[in-house]
Amino acid sequence: MQAPISSLRAAAVGHLSAGRAPQALAAYQALLASAPGEPDDWYNLAFLQRQAREFAAALASYGRALELGVGSPEEVHLNRAVILAEDLRRADDAMAELRRSLHLAPGYVPALVNLGNLHEQRGERDEARACYERVLAVEPGQALALSRLVNLRSFRDADDPLIQRLRQALSQPTLHPVDRADLAHALGKALDDAKAYDDAFAAYVHANQASRVSYGRQPLRYDRDGHERLVDALIRQSLQPAPVPAGADPAPAVFICGMFRSGSTLIEQILGSHPGVTAGGEIDLLPALAGQHLLPLLRQADRPLPAPLAQELRRTYRDGVAVRFPGAGLLTDKRPDNFLFIGLIKQLFPDAKILHTRRSVLDNCLSVFFLHLGPTMPYALDLEDIAHWYRQYRRLMDHWKALFGDDIHDVDYDALVADPRPQIEAALAHCGLPWDEACLNFHASKSLVATPSNWQVRQPLYQRSSGRWRHYERHLGALRAALGAFADDSANTSG
Structure with a gap:
């Protein structure tokens, strides 16, 4: 006797929420075999398929979610772009997905950042700069876009306006540690270019201190004894x-x-x-x-x-x-x-x-x-x-x-x-x-x-x-x- 759809969905959501990826994948497959019409279920299945390295299947499931009218389709196109770029090395196809995302939502910052990053990977400096500037037009303090601009040029003067923008951004007391790490690494690079080496070193120290507390409640720690045991x-x-x-x-x-x-x-x-x-x-x-x-x-x-x-x-x-x-x-x-x-x-x-x-x-x-x-x-x-x-x-x-x-x-x-x-x-x-x-x-x-x-x-x-x-x-x-x-x-x- 087949389980009710509500029970299948509850099992799938429960496994997904608990981080039990293999069980969640099987549960969503069973759910969609019985009730294939819910776009969010296809979205969650695609997420799990990518985790399981089933990249072609993930692309197909995201495609099905789009066909069924999933909410925030620009996010789905972004997720497809990430699979195409990072997992399958199909840069042109990834670029097309990002453009579809931005056609639907021209100010969608994650897609703009990813498009800029893909232009960087292709060596397209001017196009990358334009993407990051578009991000900053939408979110003037967006840390990742501001820090990425630093990679696109060299610096001769420690008083360069972009260096001043980085310092101003870093002065914000409520800055999240992830953003602080991005900005401080960028400041270190710019100051190193400008031969302000002591200030550059101080910026890198700041960046690494922020990185240590960027991921979860516990500061990152390197286990020397554990690494020796691994070797x-x-x-x-x-x-x-x-x-x-x-x-x-x-x-x-x-x-x-x-x-x-x-x-x-x-x-x-x-x-x-x-x-x-x-x-x-x-x-x-x-x-x-x-x-x-x-x-x-x-x-x-x-x-x-x-x-x-x-x-x-x-x-x-x-x-x-x-x-x-x-x-x-x-x-x-x-x-x-x-x-x-x-x-x-x-x-x-x-x-x-x-x-x-x-x-x-x-x-x-x-x-x-x-x-x-x-x-x-x-x-x-x-x-x-x-x-x-x-x-x-x-x-x-x-x-x-x-x-x-x-x-x-x-x-x-x-x-x-x-x-x-x-x-x-x-x-x-x-x-x-x-x-x-x-x-x-x-x-x-x-x-x-x-x-x-x-x-x-x-x-x-x-x-x-x-x-x-x-x-x-x-x-x-x-x-x-x-x-x-x-x-x-x-x-x-x-x-």
Whole structure:
């Protein structure tokens, strides 16, 4: 006997409200099989399907909600745009959805911000600026749009009017910590451009203090002991017997990883200019698979990866990149923190090639401190925590190199910007690719770049970021002490 519609809906809403996503997904599917005419139910199903990485199904469900006359259709078009841009890398289709959203609601700020961001990722500076100015015409104090304007230009004078607008916005006592963090990071960038280094450092400290209290009731905290235990467990698990796939196809991607802000976007942009390469950007598949399947093994006496599970994960990864990049030749999967999962990569794809980006230690750590990262990376909010993360990263990379040395190639950022061709030739050779002159003209590429390095990699190579730490040396005593001997690796970078 079929349950009443009211009971099916109550079950679906209950699971959704309680955060039980798998049960909520099944409940909404059962509800809509019986009563397919309620647009809000299709909207909620689409939300859950995206969480479950069922992207095509989510787009279809959002489409059905639109057909049935869902309220606030501009929001639905925005949600479709986010799936198309972030999950499926279909930038043109995402742009069309955002324009549909704005046709329905010309002053809809979330769509304007996302449209500006997409223009930035495409390297369309003037169009991005116009979007953010439209936001500020609707909401003059909108923090994200104001902070994004800073990314679109350089600053020579600490008294620049836009810097004054940032200071004025930051002076508001009721400013939400999320907005305060956005604005203070932007102020730090502008003051750094203007060579007001002490004021820039103070702005970045302010930004990170705001970030610490931006996400929920409890301040973010980096668990040093917990991270050391994770690295220990990753090392132990990698020494377990690994399943060897029979007759496996070659790895579907070259994996680019390292510390954040170590040059990974730059080397991907260079390689992506080669006619034989498709730049994949920060693909989230591997961390998702690791979180769902590898990390539970680490909590169970570091069990080996069972062969059937390894086969399933290989298939899931291949299918996932095929959906996003149909017909791609050699793909790059550039996600810096995939260095944590090199062991998993090699268990799934024994022939996988790794490009490991490195940079002067002090420059790298300082640049992480200056970057507005999310709540999953609380180490980035404190220079001594960054030093601890860095030391653990080096410990883990030393282990991976001992196991897979021939398949891991270091790309040195400082050497790359000083004398690019030898570094590029070596990286191409590691990937099995011949030299191509287009790699030296990477900054002219029209590819989508969805990382904070977007505007830097659209310029010819420059060396001004090498030795940048010297401008902030008076503030780096604690960082140097926490890094120990690693701090000496920065001594020979150019200033």
